[in-house]
Amino acid sequence: xKEETFLQLPVYIHEKGVESMRRVQSIICASLIVGxxxxxxxxxxxxxxxxxxxxxxxxxxxxxxxxxxxxxxSFSGRDSSGGLRGLDKNPSEERLxxxxxxxxxxxxxxxxxxxxxxxxxxxxxxxGLRDVFFAFxxxxxxxxxxxVLAHDAEWVKANPGAQVKIEGHCDERGTSAYNLxxxxxxxxxxxxxxxxxxxxxxxxxxxxxxxxRPVCKEHAxxxxxxxxxxxxxxxxxx
Amino acid sequence: MAFRxxxxxxxxxxxxxxxxxESGAADVFLEATRPDFQKxxxxxxxxxxxxxxxxxxxxxxxxxxxEEVLKAxxxxxxxxxxxxxxxxxxxxxHLGKTPDPSFKQAAEQGVSVIVWGKAGMKNEDKDAxxxxxxxxxxxxxxxxxxxxxxxxxxxxxxxxxxxxxxxLVFRYTGEPGIARTKIAYVxxxxxxxxxxxxxxxxxxxxxxxxxxxxxxxxRWSPDRRFLVFTAYRxxxxxxxxxxxxxxxxxxxxxxxxGLNITPALSPDGNFLAFSSSHEGNSELYRMDTxxxxxxxxxxxxxxxxxxxxxxxGREIAFTSDRSGGPQIFxxxxxxxxxxxxxxxxxxxxxxxxxxxxxxxxxxxxSPKKDxxxxxxxxxxxxxxxxxxxxxxxxxxxxxxDGRHLxxxxxxxxxxxxxxxxxxxxxxxxITFTGTHNSAPTWxxxx
Numbered sequence: 001x002k003e004e005t006f007l008q009l010p011v012y013i014h015e016k017g018v019e020s021m022r023r024v025q026s027i028i029c030a031s032l033i034v035g036x037x038x039x040x041x042x043x044x045x046x047x048x049x050x051x052x053x054x055x056x057x058x059x060x061x062x063x064x065x066x067x068x069x070x071x072x073x074s075f076s077g078r079d080s081s082g083g084l085r086g087l088d089k090n091p092s093e094e095r096l097x098x099x100x101x102x103x104x105x106x107x108x109x110x111x112x113x114x115x116x117x118x119x120x121x122x123x124x125x126x127x128g129l130r131d132v133f134f135a136f137x138x139x140x141x142x143x144x145x146x147x148v149l150a151h152d153a154e155w156v157k158a159n160p161g162a163q164v165k166i167e168g169h170c171d172e173r174g175t176s177a178y179n180l181x182x183x184x185x186x187x188x189x190x191x192x193x194x195x196x197x198x199x200x201x202x203x204x205x206x207x208x209x210x211x212x213r214p215v216c217k218e219h220a221x222x223x224x225x226x227x228x229x230x231x232x233x234x235x236x237x238x
Numbered sequence: 239m240a241f242r243x244x245x246x247x248x249x250x251x252x253x254x255x256x257x258x259x260e261s262g263a264a265d266v267f268l269e270a271t272r273p274d275f276q277k278x279x280x281x282x283x284x285x286x287x288x289x290x291x292x293x294x295x296x297x298x299x300x301x302x303x304x305e306e307v308l309k310a311x312x313x314x315x316x317x318x319x320x321x322x323x324x325x326x327x328x329x330x331x332h333l334g335k336t337p338d339p340s341f342k343q344a345a346e347q348g349v350s351v352i353v354w355g356k357a358g359m360k361n362e363d364k365d366a367x368x369x370x371x372x373x374x375x376x377x378x379x380x381x382x383x384x385x386x387x388x389x390x391x392x393x394x395x396x397x398x399x400x401x402x403x404x405x406l407v408f409r410y411t412g413e414p415g416i417a418r419t420k421i422a423y424v425x426x427x428x429x430x431x432x433x434x435x436x437x438x439x440x441x442x443x444x445x446x447x448x449x450x451x452x453x454x455x456x457r458w459s460p461d462r463r464f465l466v467f468t469a470y471r472x473x474x475x476x477x478x479x480x481x482x483x484x485x486x487x488x489x490x491x492x493x494x495x496g497l498n499i500t501p502a503l504s505p506d507g508n509f510l511a512f513s514s515s516h517e518g519n520s521e522l523y524r525m526d527t528x529x530x531x532x533x534x535x536x537x538x539x540x541x542x543x544x545x546x547x548x549x550x551g552r553e554i555a556f557t558s559d560r561s562g563g564p565q566i567f568x569x570x571x572x573x574x575x576x577x578x579x580x581x582x583x584x585x586x587x588x589x590x591x592x593x594x595x596x597x598x599x600x601x602x603x604s605p606k607k608d609x610x611x612x613x614x615x616x617x618x619x620x621x622x623x624x625x626x627x628x629x630x631x632x633x634x635x636x637x638x639d640g641r642h643l644x645x646x647x648x649x650x651x652x653x654x655x656x657x658x659x660x661x662x663x664x665x666x667x668i669t670f671t672g673t674h675n676s677a678p679t680w681x682x683x684x
Contacts, residue, residue: 070489071482073527075460075507082414082684084405087374087384089335096390096397103445104432105486110450113473114429137563137585165474172648174609175588175601175632176677177455177500178557178564181513181520181541184497207474208497212431212452219648 120165120233127155129164129232132190133225136171139185141193149190152232153197160203165233166190168208169215171224176210183208190230278410280312280351281323281344284330285372288358301357304370304399308353310439311403311417316641316659317410321349330354337375337382345377352377353406355385357398367391370398374406384409396441413683416637420681421644422446422456422465423655426674433467435483438637438644438680440655440668446481453479455633457502458681466491466501466510478512492525500544503527504551504571511535511545511554511571522556524571535573546591546598547571548616555579555589555598555616566600568616579618586612590634590643597660599624599634599643611645613660624662633676638683644668646676 085094129152132145141149156162168187170179187206195201215231216223285308287301312318326344333354341352355372373385386405388398397418404415419438424431430450436443447453452470459466459480469479469490478492478501492498496515503510510525517534520541525532536542540560547554552571557564563584569576580586585603592599595616602612602623611624611631625631629649636643641660646653653676655669669675 070480070491070527070530071464073459073461073464073480073503073507075505081408082404082418084401084408084414087386087405087409089382089384091371091385091387093369093387093389094401096388096394096401098391098393098397103486104448106448107450107471109471110430114450117473172653173607173630174585174603175544175557175564177544177633178541178559178587180454180497180499181515181543181559184515184520185541205474207476209452212454219651 116235117233120235123236124164124232124234127159127162127234129155129234131232132186132230134186134228134230136173136224136228137182139182139189141189145190146193149193150197153194153199156194156199156203159236160200161236162203163235164194164204165235166204166206167213167231167233168206168210169213169227169229169231170211171227172211172214172219173224174211176212180208180210180212183210186228186230277319278317278350279321279348280318280353280406281321281326281349282309282312283323283326283333283338283352283354285354285370286330286333286356288356288369300359300368300370300395301355303395304355304357307396307399307439308372308403311400311415312406314439314642314657314664315403315407315415315417316639317407318351323349323352330356333373335373335382335385341375341377342380345380350377351375351406351410355402357395359392368395368398370395370402372402374409396437400437413639416639416642416683418684419638420462421635421655421668422458422679422681423646423669423675424454424456424677425672431674433465433481434675435465436669440670443669446483446486455500455677456679458679459503460505460507460682462681462684466503468499468501478510491527502545502547504547505549506551509551509571511547513541513543513545522554522573524573533573535569536576544588546589548591549593549595553591553616555591557587557589566598566614579614579616580621581618582621585609588633590636591616592636592640592660593638594640596640599636601632601634611643611658622662624658624660625665633678635679637680642680644678644680646678 130148132141132148156164166187168183170183187208191204191206194204214227216226282305285301285305287299309320312320323344326340344352352375353372355370357370359366359368367389370388371385373382376383386402400417403417407413407415416438420435421438422433422435425434431452432448433446433453433456434443435446449471454468456465456467464480464482466478466480468476470476475495476498477490478498480489480491491510492512494514494516497520498512498514501510501512508527510527512523513520514523519539520543522535522542522545523532524535538560540558542556542558544557545554553568554571555566555568558567564587565578566580566586566589567576567578583602587601589598589600597613598616599611599613601609603609608628609630610626611634612621613624614621627649629647631645631647634643634645642657644655644657647656653674654667655675655678657666657668
């Protein structure tokens with residue numbers, strides 16, 4: 001009889017269903033499971049969802065390519081009071097500092113690189129290199145795009161000193177991060193097609209700007225269409 | 239008896255297991271966002287203006303200014319509910335450190351905490367110190383339980399209110415509060431996009447980088463000293479850099495060919511997870527910040543990006559388009575045990591694991607092609623859409639107390655930064671200037 005009462009108890013208290021029932025049971029049993037909770041709290045979460053069944057190849061470890069010594073970023077957990085000193089019936093005065101006034105340091109090379117970019121853009125326009133445009137959410141080269149790239153490929157092959165930089169751009173829809181990946185896919189699609197047409201790969205470089213450097217800033221499809229592009233820049237190697 | 243014991247223990251174990259698994263998903267409802275959560279009723283009598291109480295701007299009196307900031311902090315804490323004390327007899331200019339007799343009457347009407355204080359400058363000199371005192375009456379003990387006295391330059395007036403608010407939250411919850419937290423973000427400066435840091439309420443923005451080109455997607459180090467971010471300093475590649483906020487000193491953490499984006503330091507600060515396309519397409523890597531050894535975590539022909547660590551550091555949520563459009567996946571921090579988390583909709587990206595572990599916020603695309611914020615529990619069982627309306631919402635980031643999200647949205651035209659509670663209430667815009675503010679990321683609590 002006692003057992004039955006116990007089993008009914010959760011239903012009696014909560015009528016919302018299985019989940020509330022489990023929660024009530026959990027509260028009743030909290031003292032019994034507190035030990036296993038401490039041990040399992042993180043481990044169980046990963047077991048609760050089925051695996052997608054993917055296997056991960058293990059790779060040899062490599063270096064990141066950065067050379068300098070880095071400061072120690074390790075963190076052992078914070079003091080939960082966060083530097084607060086608590087209330088006091090006879091509080092002593094606390095002096096508050098403004099927390100410094102860091103002035104951002106301008107990059108002296110920036111202006112020079114900006115001028116280089118403008119020149120490379122002008123050079124591409126002067127050479128008649130054209131941009132490739134893409135459909136929403138897509139990095140597929142359209143029929144129009146193929147014609148543009150065929151024209152661009154002929155020019156690059158005829159000018160072996162030229163270095164073409166292909167910038168991948170996106171419209172403002174979607175996340176900043178995923179659009180960087182999409183922009184790179186667009187730039188790569190354009191580069192790969194140029195290579196298929198016989199352009200030497202080392203005359204081509206790519207970069208993605210995602211949705212961070214739109215040529216048009218209105219919220220309209222006419223504007224979005226202009227931003228979904230592989231944009232050509234040209235360095236003539238002096 | 240024996241039978242009963244076995245039944246109870248086995249029931250407890252299974253219920254316990256279920257509870258452990260579901261605890262994440264359930265926690266949020268035990269927190270301040272639960273509909274029946276009882277916020278602590280708190281009344282502010284006032285912060286009296288004393289002395290030559292003119293602010294440096296010469297218009298708003300300091301006490302009133304501090305009171306306004308304090309009220310906003312108390313409201314945003316979601317720990318207290320602000321109650322109107324206008325029916326109560328106590329006048330702030332009569333109060334020293336002793337509570338007014340009328341406070342007991344307020345307590346009987348259900349007010350749990352009453353706060354009062356004064357603030358001002360000792361003289362009219364512009365460089366003079368600002369002083370603030372604040373006191374707290376607790377209905378439970380029917381006395382003044384404590385106070386604070388602050389002094390500092392006029393530039394720290396808001397900080398006084400923030401510190402006092404955090405002391406209140408700490409006194410009543412044992413947690414440090416969020417009023418002194420910061421938000422790092424990207425803002426347009428001329429043709430460039432640079433990193434900035436502002437107070438959590440949008441005040442006091444400070445420029446952190448001035449590269450003149452693109453810096454993107456900052457993330458905090460767990461000790462709040464550094465930001466890691468994607469820097470296009472050289473134009474042709476994107477490095478992952480780290481900057482020390484106190485000094486402006488800068489390091490390059492990752493300098494590989496291709497696209498190096500979405501860095502995220504582990505909760506213990508020992509690993510940097512990031513996405514790099516240097517081996518072909520975007521894959522996730524994990525770098526040991528001490529040895530700089532790098533381990534590849536994902537292996538497939540699709541794009542993998544936007545790692546977000548679970549608070550334990552054992553798991554990583556990320557975006558992958560391996561099944562077509564971008565979706566949220568989870569894996570162990572060594573790259574094993576990969577599984578897809580989101581199945582609703584054809585575009586889900588930018589995951590952010592909550593500091594309490596119980597939710598993952600992300601950007602979900604609605605059937606009408608609006609990009610909104612969604613929440614999903616790590617077991618995939620619960621999913622809610624948090625924001626509605628037009629525009630592109632992006633880059634959700636959690637407050638350290640797990641009660642708010644900050645994000646960017648184009649709902650009002652240009653991209654600006656907004657804050658919202660995890661129950662979808664109290665949507666608040668926090669940036670109002672500039673042509674573009676995006677990629678907000680909330681600092682840990684100090």
